[in-house]
Amino acid sequence: MVKSIENTLPARIALVGCGAVSETLYAPVLQALESEQLARVATLVDPSKPQRRRLEQIFPDAHSHDDLTHCDLTNLDLVIIASPPRFHADQTIFALEKSVPVLCEKPMAQDSVQAQKMVEVSHQTKTPLAIGHFRRFFPASKMLKAVFEQKSFGELLNFSVQEGGKFAWGVASAALFSRDSTPGGVLYDSGIHVIDLLLWWLGKPEDFTYEDDAMGGLEANCLLEMTYPGGVRGMVRLSRDWSTQNRYLFSFERGTLLFEVGQANKLNLVIDGLPYILGGELMKSNSPDGTIRLPTQTTLQSFGEQLRNVLRSIKGKESLMVPGDEAIHSLRFIEECYRRRRLMEMPWLTDDERCTAQQLARGAR
Amino acid sequence: MTVAITGASGFVGNRVVEKFYLAGLHDVVPLVPRYSSLTLPARFPISAKVCDHFEVEPLTRAIEGCEAVVHAAFGSPLSKMTKAIYRACVNAGVKRLVVLSSASVYNQNPAMGTTEESPLPAQPATRYNANKIASDRIFKSLRATGKTEIVFLMPGIVYGPRSQWIANLADQILRGQAYLIKEGTGICNAVYIDNLVEAIRLALVSNGVDGEAFFVSDAEIVSWHEFYEPILAAFGKTFAAINYIEPRVFSSSAMKRARVWVLETAETPFAQRIKPLVPFALKKIYKGAMSLSANEGPPVNSALLHPESLQVAQDMNLLQQCEYKLPNSKAEKLLEYRPQVSFLEGMRKSVEWLRFAGYPVVS
Numbered sequence: 150m151v152k153s154i155e156n157t158l159p160a161r162i163a164l165v166g167c168g169a170v171s172e173t174l175y176a177p178v179l180q181a182l183e184s185e186q187l188a189r190v191a192t193l194v195d196p197s198k199p200q201r202r203r204l205e206q207i208f209p210d211a212h213s214h215d216d217l218t219h220c221d222l223t224n225l226d227l228v229i230i231a232s233p234p235r236f237h238a239d240q241t242i243f244a245l246e247k248s249v250p251v252l253c254e255k256p257m258a259q260d261s262v263q264a265q266k267m268v269e270v271s272h273q274t275k276t277p278l279a280i281g282h283f284r285r286f287f288p289a290s291k292m293l294k295a296v297f298e299q300k301s302f303g304e305l306l307n308f309s310v311q312e313g314g315k316f317a318w319g320v321a322s323a324a325l326f327s328r329d330s331t332p333g334g335v336l337y338d339s340g341i342h343v344i345d346l347l348l349w350w351l352g353k354p355e356d357f358t359y360e361d362d363a364m365g366g367l368e369a370n371c372l373l374e375m376t377y378p379g380g381v382r383g384m385v386r387l388s389r390d391w392s393t394q395n396r397y398l399f400s401f402e403r404g405t406l407l408f409e410v411g412q413a414n415k416l417n418l419v420i421d422g423l424p425y426i427l428g429g430e431l432m433k434s435n436s437p438d439g440t441i442r443l444p445t446q447t448t449l450q451s452f453g454e455q456l457r458n459v460l461r462s463i464k465g466k467e468s469l470m471v472p473g474d475e476a477i478h479s480l481r482f483i484e485e486c487y488r489r490r491r492l493m494e495m496p497w498l499t500d501d502e503r504c505t506a507q508q509l510a511r512g513a514r
Numbered sequence: 515m516t517v518a519i520t521g522a523s524g525f526v527g528n529r530v531v532e533k534f535y536l537a538g539l540h541d542v543v544p545l546v547p548r549y550s551s552l553t554l555p556a557r558f559p560i561s562a563k564v565c566d567h568f569e570v571e572p573l574t575r576a577i578e579g580c581e582a583v584v585h586a587a588f589g590s591p592l593s594k595m596t597k598a599i600y601r602a603c604v605n606a607g608v609k610r611l612v613v614l615s616s617a618s619v620y621n622q623n624p625a626m627g628t629t630e631e632s633p634l635p636a637q638p639a640t641r642y643n644a645n646k647i648a649s650d651r652i653f654k655s656l657r658a659t660g661k662t663e664i665v666f667l668m669p670g671i672v673y674g675p676r677s678q679w680i681a682n683l684a685d686q687i688l689r690g691q692a693y694l695i696k697e698g699t700g701i702c703n704a705v706y707i708d709n710l711v712e713a714i715r716l717a718l719v720s721n722g723v724d725g726e727a728f729f730v731s732d733a734e735i736v737s738w739h740e741f742y743e744p745i746l747a748a749f750g751k752t753f754a755a756i757n758y759i760e761p762r763v764f765s766s767s768a769m770k771r772a773r774v775w776v777l778e779t780a781e782t783p784f785a786q787r788i789k790p791l792v793p794f795a796l797k798k799i800y801k802g803a804m805s806l807s808a809n810e811g812p813p814v815n816s817a818l819l820h821p822e823s824l825q826v827a828q829d830m831n832l833l834q835q836c837e838y839k840l841p842n843s844k845a846e847k848l849l850e851y852r853p854q855v856s857f858l859e860g861m862r863k864s865v866e867w868l869r870f871a872g873y874p875v876v877s
Contacts, residue, residue, distance in 0.1 A: 311872045316553045323549050323564065326556035334556070364536070365559035370870075386872050389553050391676065393872045496866035497675040499708075502536035509559070 159183070160460050161225050163192035163249075164208075165217050165240055166232030167200040169318050170254060175231060176207050178453040187460060188227075192220055195232075200321060222247040226463060230254060231281075233324045234331060238263035241278065245270045250277040252459045256341045257473060259332050261481045268473040277462055279469045280476035282345045283455040287413040288431040288445035290346060293399070296406065297350050303402025305351075305381050310397045312343055312410050313388035316369075326367060334367035335389045337483055343385055345471075345479040351377060353478075359486040360493040365509035372493060373486060413448040517718065518543040518580040518608075520567055520599065521587030523551035525676045526614060529707050530584055530714060531555055539715060545576050547587070568594050573602035582610045582718050591780075596649045596656075603662040610663045610724075612717045615650050617670040617703055617729060617840055618643045622832035630668070630727045630844050640829055641777070650727075657725060665717040666727035669710050670703030670840060671741075671833070674860060675867030677707065683745050684873055692746075693757040693824060695834035698739030702833070703840050705731045706860030709853040716849040728845040734857040735839045744861040748868060750876040757824055761835055764828045773804065 162179065164171055182188035190208040195201045196215045205213055214220050217240050222228070228244040230237055230253040238258045241251045245267070257280045258264040271278035284290055296302060313335060324330040325338060336344075336359075354375035361368035369390040375383040386393060395410035407417035407426070417428040432442035446454055455470070462469045492510040495503070517534060521527040522544030534540045535558055544555040544562040555562035565572040567587050577583055583603055589595050603611050620628050621639045638644035650666060657664050673679045686692035713730040717723065739753075746755060779785055780800075792800075845851035855863075869875040 316550050318550055320549045323552055326549070326552035326562075328559075334553075362557055364557050366555075366557045369553045369557055388872070391681075391871045493870070495870065497708075497863045498532075498536065502533065505536045505538070 159186050159189040160227055160463065161191040162188050163194060163217070163220060163222070163225050163228045163244075164190055164204065164211075165194040165228060165230050166236075166254075167193060167195035167197070167204045168231065168233075168321055171231045172203060174449070174452050175229060176204060177449065178456055180207065181453060182456060182460075187457070191225060194220060197321065217243055222249045225249050227252060227459065233322070235259055235324070238267055241267050242270050245274050245276045245278060248274055248276050250279075250459070250463050252279045252281060252456070253473075254281040255345070255476070256337055256480060256483075257476050258480065261477060261484055264473070264477045264480050268477060271473055277459070277469055278473035279455075279459045279462070280471050280473055281455065282342065282471045282476060282479075283452045284342050284346055284413075285349060285470055286446065286451040286454040286458070287448070288451070289408050289413060289416050290349075292416060292431055293397075293406065293408060294350055296399075296401075302404045302406070304379065305377075306400045306402065307381060308383045308397070308399045310343055310347075310383070310385040311393040312386075312395055312397075313339060313390075314392040314395065316389040328367060331367070333483065333487060334361070334363060334371075335369060335387045336361065336371045336373075336486060339389065340371065340385075340387045341479050341483060343387065344482050345476065347375075347383070347385070348478050348482065351381075351383075353482070354383070357486070357489075358491070359489045360491045362493045362495060363490075363510060364492070364506045365512070370493060371486075411448060413451050414445040515582060515718065516541040516543060516580045518545055518577040518583045520545045520583065520585045522546050522562060523554050524586055524588070525674075525678065526672060526707065526710065527584070527586035528554045528676065529674070530586065530711055531558075531560075533708065533711050534715075535560060540718075543577065543580055545573075545587075547589070568598050570598045570601045570605065573598055574605040577602055577606045577608060580606065580608055582612065583608050584612045584614070584714055584718070586614045590645075592645045592649045593652055596652045600653055600656040600660060600662065600664075604660040608662050610665065610718060611653075612714055613650070613653055613664055613666045614714075615666045615668045615727065616643075616646045617668045617731075618829075619647045619650060619668065620840075622829050623836045624838055624840065626838050628838065629841060630729060639832055642829070654725070663724040665720075665723050665725075667710070667713055667717060667730050668727055668840075669705045669713075669730045672705050672707055672710055673741075674707030674864055675870070677864065680745065680864045680868065681871075683742065684749070684868055687746060687749055687751060687755060688874070690755065691757075691824060692742065692755065693759050693826060694738060694742065695759055695761050695831060697758060698737055698742060698756075698834070700738050700834040700836045701839050702736045702738045702741045703729075703731050703836065704736050704741060704857065704860075706853070706855045706857070706863075708855050708860070712854050713845060713849060713851050716845075716851055720849050723848050726844075726848060728849060728851070729840040729842060730845055730851065731840055731842055731853075732855075732857050732860065733842070733853045736857050738834050740857075741861075744858075744865055745868075747877055748865040748873075748875045759824070759826065762826050762831045764831065777804070 164175060179188060179190050190211045193201055193204050193211045194214045194217050201213055228249050228251050230240050234256050237253050241253050244251045354377050357375040359373050361371035370388045373385040397408040399406045405419035414431045417426050419426050431445050433445055435441040435443050458470045461467045492507055517540045519527050519530050522531050523546045531542050531544045534542050546552055546562055546564055547567045549564055552562055563576040565576040585599050619634060621635050621643060634647055638647055653664055671679050709732055710730055
């Protein structure tokens with residue numbers, strides 16, 4: 150049974166993995182939560198001393214360890230797993246078995262077998278397991294969810310998603326680029342965000358095809374084409390090689406909605422026949438006529454909202470937005486994509502090169 | 515032959531890796547400066563190496579066992595990288611180094627009759643040109659005492675899949691920002707990436723070319739108008755979408771001159787030595803000042819009239835005034851270089867790449 154937390158005390162948190170995600174996203178949000186007395190970073194875990202040291206400077210009171218299994222979890226209220234995905238399952242299960250709730254970064258595991266085990270342990274120990282699909286907390290994501298449910302612009306006709314650019318995360322190892330340490334490239338790493346959102350908004354497609362440019366290694370580009378009930382067609386193009394248009398375009402019967410990546414609280418509306426696009430910030434109405442408006446969360450604030458959701462859930466105040474047994478669906482979908490993989494057409498390759506590329510993609514070389 | 519490629523995640527370096535590996539021409543060792551640059555080489559089951567391109571020791575370790583190196587990386591301070599690359603080649607016993615120099619060492623608008631043996635211009639037109647000239651000189655002086663042979667290739671406008679010339683033009687066309695100077699009649703010294711890779715392949719194995727430099731371009735004489743045409747057509751547009759402008763005069767303001775002086779001083783060996791001792795706060799102020807001084811806004815009246823004013827790049831301003839096709843004759847004679855891909859075919863592949871990359875190509 151999960152330990153109960155005193156509602157008034159800051160939640161004591163262990164941050165496992167002190168890499169780029171922790172430094173750029175978790176650290177500022179946790180600092181803000183500390184300033185509000187909602188959280189206290191009690192433990193930092195990373196096998197790399199230099200990596201750990203950067204976060205030790207931000208959280209000087211935290212205990213520092215090189216391995217989660219060396220930590221005493223007795224007094225912890227939450228473990229955040231932000232290590233490379235190959236460690237997610239073992240670290241999550243370790244914490245859950247000690248009845249400590251876990252917020253695990255995406256992708257939740259290397260495969261759905263590991264993910265299923267994590268979910269089962271969460272159920273067996275009755276300990277919350279949340280997965281870091283923080284884009285669901287974007288006001289734009291919530292708005293789109295409502296538009297799909299309420300059919301505000303009529304039926305969805307088709308959609309197209311382009312996301313990605315030249316990979317520029319300050320990663321501290323080659324783990325993301327080696328088949329020995331990760332099961333996939335751009336689809337598995339950043340595409341899981343897109344897949345999670347699409348499954349959340351639209352459910353599972355009836356059918357799909359999948360192509361990528363992995364030639365015996367990990368894909369930098371991929372193309373997913375899906376069909377949904379009613380003949381709705383969707384296309385997803387992801388890249389960590391070249392800057393895409395970074396936008397989600399949904400065409401409805403009565404207009405087109407454009408969501409630009411990184412614009413957590415903005416949407417653009419294209420209405421056929423009108424001369425301009427209506428681009429705007431999503432606001433909360435605080436008066437019946439909407440003249441008094443409140444701002445909504447930015448990207449970093451949405452990341453913070455995710456942590457608040459987990460903390461409130463642990464205190465029994467609300468349910469988890471993205472529990473493990475829901476996040477597992479995107480991982481299963483990605484596995485199915487890889488099973489159906491075909492080599493993307495790369496028209497600049499010569500015939501000889503294309504032949505070798507096909508052999509490499511099929512694992513024949 | 516085992517060939518290491520520096521800057522293997524860049525436009526040229528990546529295609530060298532791709533072609534050499536997929537066509538089975540050579541064993542390749544892609545070198546990249548940081549983990550995040552592993553994206554493209556990681557598509558293959560080959561082991562790319564991450565190493566600081568400015569330090570001799572890690573470079574030496576990375577290229578040990580390689581018989582040749584293709585140097586396609588560019589970075590600042592370039593002089594430091596140049597020295598590190600050559601010394602590492604010597605230490606690792608590399609037989610030949612093929613250096614990707616640039617036709618820009620003769621400026622973007624070279625004089626009629628320019629050959630590889632012509633004297634370099636007294637006044638480099640841009641900082642990039644000056645850096646490339648300085649780098650080539652360092653390579654030549656190091657070769658005087660080092661054992662590794664060097665061959666220089668000097669391409670002009672290298673286009674093809676993942677080329678900035680193609681992508682930037684596509685972006686400009688889509689944003690209504692594309693322009694032609696002198697109605698596009700200037701000569702574009704274009705070379706399709708695979709033709710350059712073919713020249714690199716030949717430079718690795720040809721005899722009697724140590725210390726030589728070669729212009730490399732497509733077979734055809736191509737105007738800038740012709741260069742733009744396929745990209746415009748790809749988006750279903752005509753030349754009506756192009757802004758026709760007169761050549762600009764880029765004046766050198768006092769701030770600009772001061773900026774160049776500071777940047778050049780920062781690259782001197784002394785400045786590089788004391789760099790680790792400079793406090794972080796001072797470095798931040800320096801970077802901020804450099805960044806601010808780099809942006810000279812458009813004239814106020816232009817900004818008032820247009821939501822987005824036309825940005826004319828200094829190098830493009832010169833390139834489009836070029837009236838001379840740099841000759842391939844030396845490369846043809848000594849390397850037996852013959853462009854394998856025609857300009858039209860190169861452009862067709864470039865447009866197909868735009869479609870691959872998600873641009874709204876319609877034809």
